[in-house]
Structure formats: structure tokens, C-alpha cells
Amino acid sequence: MRHEPTRAEDALWQRIRNRRIGGAKFRRQHAVEGFIVDFVCIERRLIVEVDGDIHTLPDQQAYDQQRQALLESRGFRVLRFANADVLQSIEAVAEVIGETLAQ
DSSP states (O other): OOSSOOHHHHHHHHHHTTTTTTTOOOEEEEEETTEEEEEEETTTTEEEEEEOGGGGSHHHHHHHHHHHHHHHHTTOEEEEEEHHHHHHOHHHHHHHHHHHHHO
16 A cells, blocks of 8 residues: 555545545545555445556556456446546546536
8 A cells, every 4th residue: 555645646635535525435545345446435336546657558557457347346436537637627527526426
């Protein structure tokens, strides 16, 4: 488990913590099905991942797809955002999270 969040992860945590989106309680760097996810709302079965540049590498993309398929097979929805999207358009990211929570 990482102890130091990235700048993007910290920015998103400040935006979603304390039930700031849709009244949902998120946890960060939490174990789900044997994986550490960036953020999870257990009650609504929503995982939010913030991806850095490493996630553009082919091997990492294949791993991410397998991991996401397993999490989805266990009933979780998974949203992925690039670091740049979070840092440049955090309100748009928050809107997508809110819309997903409302579904």
C-alpha cells in the first residue's frame, strides 16, 4: 500500500471525502477483493481509480483490465480517471462520480 498519495489522488480525496458527493462515504487506499484501490464507496459498490502515466504501458493496461473485470464480476463499478483529468477538471470528474452514484 502506498503511503503518499499523488497530487491528483490528494485533490480528488479533498473533493469526495466527508460525503461531499451524493452523500457517499468513500475510503482511500482500501483493500477490495485482494487489491488496494484508490477510492471505494462500499455501500454503493463504486471504485474510483486515478491513473498515472504507468497505466498507459501495455503490460499495465492488460493487468488493469483483468483487475477491473474481476472487481466488476464481484459487483463493483469501476471508474478510471487520468491524473491530468483530475488536476485540470476536478469538477467534471466529481460530476461523473455523482452521476454514477445516482444510477
